[in-house]
Amino acid sequence: MKLVSTWADARASTVDRGTVGLVPTMGFLHEAHTALFDAAVAANDVTIATVFVNPLQFNNVDDFVAYPRNLDRDLDIADAAGIDTVFAPSEGEMYPTDMSTTVSTGAVATRMEGEYRPGHFDGVATVVAKLFAGLRPDTAYFGKKDAQQLAVVRTMARDLSLPVDVVGCSTLREPDGLALSSRNVRLDPARRSEATALSRGLQAAADLVAEGVVDAAALVGVVRTELDRAGVSPEYVELADQAGAMPISSVDRPCFLAVAAWIGEVRLIDNIHIDIIAGLPVPDRGVTLSSRSVLYGGS
């Protein structure tokens, strides 16, 4: 595996080498990233992962500073997964000092995360547009855990005519249901237990969907009840369509039921995607690990 830090070297590592799979990450990799790597390696001639903690997408500077980093370990994980190249640019390599142009995400980014993290998705869309434009992948892999981000990135690629197929991969979960996230390491044991209310609520809603319930208010209600029970007050619980990330009142198209909440000092999000297969709503509950994530320990 090759580590590169410049656009020129990153481009050289993918050009004229067949189909290119890209996995953009902010590093501090865990099993959910490994699952993205596996999907990319399986389907492409050459793969490139990026490790870049993107300052543009942090609306909160404390969160940017606190975001965990460990490049050496990231390289070991990417290498073990069979990734061909890791592109880990400096901030100066990613953004010109007199950067003027940015990507504006528009309607798809106004609700949910867009409402609570102003500017966040413009930052995401800008850095991902650059990676799509500069590295020209055929396919890029993102986690479904960031459901609205997936919608934003797909919409961005379509609207800016970037010919990249954007694949969403199922959420990975700890044995107790908590969705894997690099931020989980910042939860102390008590908060860690409180945090499981998010996935418990979503799984209860998925049970309802499996029983034929399609009403958004009913699904949102069961999530809110579970959060209340744990003393967690969410920023939002919303049923939104996968294409436009806009609120819908019924499970009548591909959608996701999403929640965001502060657990102590850590802001967590989780969701369950619901696809329509053969006319029936099918929830994607995610993949539950049989034992605690080894990559960031848990505890």
Added chain:
Amino acid sequence: MKLVSTWADARASTVDRGTVGLVPTMGFLHEAHTALFDAAVAANDVTIATVFVNPLQFNNVDDFVAYPRNLDRDLDIADAAGIDTVFAPSEGEMYPTDMSTTVSTGAVATRMEGEYRPGHFDGVATVVAKLFAGLRPDTAYFGKKDAQQLAVVRTMARDLSLPVDVVGCSTLREPDGLALSSRNVRLDPARRSEATALSRGLQAAADLVAEGVVDAAALVGVVRTELDRAGVSPEYVELADQAGAMPISSVDRPCFLAVAAWIGEVRLIDNIHIDIIAGLPVPDRGVTLSSRSVLYGGS
């Protein structure tokens, strides 16, 4: 020459065919476009011109409606110049009905045209970003007459990591100095004569530059004097750097002296680029046609 109207056909016409030269236009072609075509044909294995009157870049709907169109003649002109493919998409092919993502141009687009045509450059940058992303040209050709647009497009390509070399081509001028523009057909004879004050003022400033004058106020002053004499009140006269389109006080780097004015019902712009060659300021006065533009007649 091939005429295509879909992204898929446009892409198919350039992919794997060697170096690609792109000339984006809004149609109603004249000799200045032919000069761009010539530059593209001379330097590339395959060339594609686009004809699309981009609604996003018209801040004024009357101007959009009044913008002249003649696709049949455009095709003849492109064919005669040796262009391989003309891409003339419908508005629906260019923009999804639920388009959400756009390009924001930032600081480079705040002055001059950016001030007087709010939203104009975001519309230009969005459509050009799409053409760069979707057609993947190696080189794209723009007229220096739209000096700030050239700066906006170059900045956009750099900031969004679109690997396209953006070439600026010299302004073409009627024998009386008027810069060629598709909008010129809307000038009646009296206004047409008034309009020559723009280029007279700029040429007088270029004379000063050639004599060693570098002070922005002096150069702006000579343009304003010429406009006053003709009874033309400009929206702006400004010396700006080529890289960032920001005002500068002296010709100490590559820059352009730009003017915008309403001549009756028609808004015209013109400028003179000044490059620094071997340490000396060298104005690009443009190329003057020996006889009246045949393509849109004049008079």
